[in-house]
Amino acid sequence: xxxxxxxxxxxxxxxxxxxxxxxxxxxxxxxxxxxxxxxxxxxxxxxxxxxxxxxxxxxxxxxxxxxxxxxxxxxxxxxxxxxxxxxxxxxxxxxxxxxxxxxxxxxxxxxxxxxxxxxxxxxxxxxxxxxxxxxxxxxxxxxxxxxxxxxxxxxxxxxxxxxxxxxxxxxxxxxxxxxxxxxxxxxxxxxxxxxxxxxxxxxxxxxxxxxxxxxxxxxxxxxxxxxxxxxxxxxxxxxxxxxxxxxxxxxxxxxxxxxxxxxxxxxxxxxxxxxxxxxxxxxxxxxxxxxxxxxxxxxxxxxxxxxxxxxxxxxxxxxxxxxxxxxxxxxxxxxxxxxxxxxxxxxxxxxxxxxxxxxxxxxxxxxxxxxxxxxxxxxxxxxxxxxxxxxxxxxxxxxxxxxxxxxxxxxxxxxxxxxxxxx
Amino acid sequence: xxxxxxxxxxxxxxxxxxxxxxxxxxxxxxxxxxxxxxxxxxxxxxxxxxxxxxxxxxxxxxxxxxxxxxxxxxxxxxxxxxxxxxxxxxxxxxxxxxxxxxxxxxxxxxxxxxxxxxxxxxx
Numbered sequence: 001x002x003x004x005x006x007x008x009x010x011x012x013x014x015x016x017x018x019x020x021x022x023x024x025x026x027x028x029x030x031x032x033x034x035x036x037x038x039x040x041x042x043x044x045x046x047x048x049x050x051x052x053x054x055x056x057x058x059x060x061x062x063x064x065x066x067x068x069x070x071x072x073x074x075x076x077x078x079x080x081x082x083x084x085x086x087x088x089x090x091x092x093x094x095x096x097x098x099x100x101x102x103x104x105x106x107x108x109x110x111x112x113x114x115x116x117x118x119x120x121x122x123x124x125x126x127x128x129x130x131x132x133x134x135x136x137x138x139x140x141x142x143x144x145x146x147x148x149x150x151x152x153x154x155x156x157x158x159x160x161x162x163x164x165x166x167x168x169x170x171x172x173x174x175x176x177x178x179x180x181x182x183x184x185x186x187x188x189x190x191x192x193x194x195x196x197x198x199x200x201x202x203x204x205x206x207x208x209x210x211x212x213x214x215x216x217x218x219x220x221x222x223x224x225x226x227x228x229x230x231x232x233x234x235x236x237x238x239x240x241x242x243x244x245x246x247x248x249x250x251x252x253x254x255x256x257x258x259x260x261x262x263x264x265x266x267x268x269x270x271x272x273x274x275x276x277x278x279x280x281x282x283x284x285x286x287x288x289x290x291x292x293x294x295x296x297x298x299x300x301x302x303x304x305x306x307x308x309x310x311x312x313x314x315x316x317x318x319x320x321x322x323x324x325x326x327x328x329x330x331x332x333x334x335x336x337x338x339x340x341x342x343x344x345x346x347x348x349x350x351x352x353x354x355x356x357x358x359x360x361x362x363x364x365x366x367x368x369x370x371x372x373x374x375x376x377x378x379x380x381x382x383x384x385x386x387x388x389x390x391x392x393x394x395x396x397x398x399x400x401x402x403x404x405x406x407x408x409x410x411x412x413x414x415x416x417x418x419x420x421x422x423x
Numbered sequence: 424x425x426x427x428x429x430x431x432x433x434x435x436x437x438x439x440x441x442x443x444x445x446x447x448x449x450x451x452x453x454x455x456x457x458x459x460x461x462x463x464x465x466x467x468x469x470x471x472x473x474x475x476x477x478x479x480x481x482x483x484x485x486x487x488x489x490x491x492x493x494x495x496x497x498x499x500x501x502x503x504x505x506x507x508x509x510x511x512x513x514x515x516x517x518x519x520x521x522x523x524x525x526x527x528x529x530x531x532x533x534x535x536x537x538x539x540x541x542x543x544x545x546x
Contacts, residue, residue, distance in 0.1 A: 108467030264454030332545030
């Protein structure tokens with residue numbers, strides 16, 4: 001009964017979302033009376049481009065899996081995969097094939113349809129975002145006017161998929177993981193929204209192309225370093241990478257929403273994590289690192305694409321590096337980092353940027369304000385951490401029970417006797 | 424490149440969802456063909472550290488998640504107001520800027536209140 005009601009609610013939500021998108025389509029085609037017509041030729045063109053994009057993305061994701069394993073291995077003084085293909089490059093392909101050939105088990109308690117739909121809901125938004133991410137000025141499928149807003153609106157959808165996966169499994173760990181995913185991801189969504197908003201204010205546009213063009217001379221990481229820090233941390237949490245992988249923590253809730261998944265459906269979750277990581281890397285590169293632009297003049301399109309991909313891989317490798325360095329946060333630390341540090345900081349970013357733009361202060365005041373605000377939590381953390389550590393050490397010292405070692409009674413030593421063979 | 428316009432943009436969005444679902448669907452179909460299928464009663468038991476699970480599979484969870492959801496809702500609604508404002512506040516009358524600063528101040532006061540009340544503590 002309970003499962004039925006939940007299914008009905010979730011399907012209502014999905015249908016409502018689809019109706020919204022279709023409504024937008026109908027409105028834009030019909031009521032607004034746009035001059036262009038969506039002909040079959042346009043449809044075919046779009047479909048071809050999207051299929052090519054999907055294929056490229058799939059290849060990139062497989063190389064990312066390899067890259068992460070190699071990088072982590074190097075950081076832990078291992079060699080990583082070496083056997084399959086040159087430098088172990090085909091290892092992810094072999095893994096994917098293995099997963100596809102495994103049995104796809106669904107627990108008897110699960111609500112089957114939702115259970116099998118949930119992985120798609122996590123993966124597909126990560127792909128749809130690429131619709132509007134430009135690789136170079138003209139190398140983009142559709143340069144949407146509301147690109148930044150589109151990115152936020154679409155990437156949030158994967159939260160629904162995770163909650164759904166957790167809930168529909170009908171397993172205790174999965175439910176806990178799903179609820180944790182909801183709490184974590186919505187908390188860290190706000191800093192992302194605020195930092196993206198800052199970029200929109202600076203560039204006076206919400207189109208990715210215009211944002212990058214505005215960073216020709218000075219990338220926004222220089223103007224707004226705090227914004228980049230907040231975006232990076234919140235992005236890490238948003239894709240559930242290691243210091244923030246509280247919702248899928250293997251050693252606490254054994255994989256969270258993914259406990260019951262196996263075979264191809266689990267493979268989709270696995271790939272979705274990398275797609276989303278790559279999206280965060282790409283968006284960070286576009287919003288803060290200047291995308292395909294370069295402060296020393298114009299670049300040809302191919303070089304621009306290479307530069308953009310290089311910056312993206314740089315961010316992604318930083319994300320992997322964080323995974324190799326930091327242990328997982330506890331859930332209370334995670335929530336307080338989100339609500340007590342990142343959200344106030346992200347508002348500080350927005351207000352500082354708005355004030356600088358509105359009063360038309362010189363440009364250097366923005367990084368100065370940004371760094372000053374960033375210094376506050378750093379100093380507080382360092383001082384507070386020291387104070388807490390000292391207090392804890394004192395508590396332990398008070399509670400310590402000193403055990404006096406008694407001298408042991410000396411046992412008379414037994415003389416070793418040789419064992420008789422065959423006794 | 425297809426022509427510029429909202430109709431094409433929307434079509435592309437719908438198509439992108441379609442392509443994503445279709446590609447993954449193809450992968451799942453291949454998996455269905457290749458993967459073995461031997462269901463058994465033991466496999467259908469949900470995982471619970473190797474013991475037979477207790478009957479309530481949708482376990483209870485703490486009410487504090489609900490508080491965070493409500494707080495999030497406030498901020499999310501606010502984002503809807505902030506985005507249009509961000510693009511026009513330099514061009515329009517200056518009270519637009521002050522009004523939004525006031526709005527943000529009220530919101531931050533809300534967070535400070537929740538913080539002071541101990542709502543943000545995870546216990």
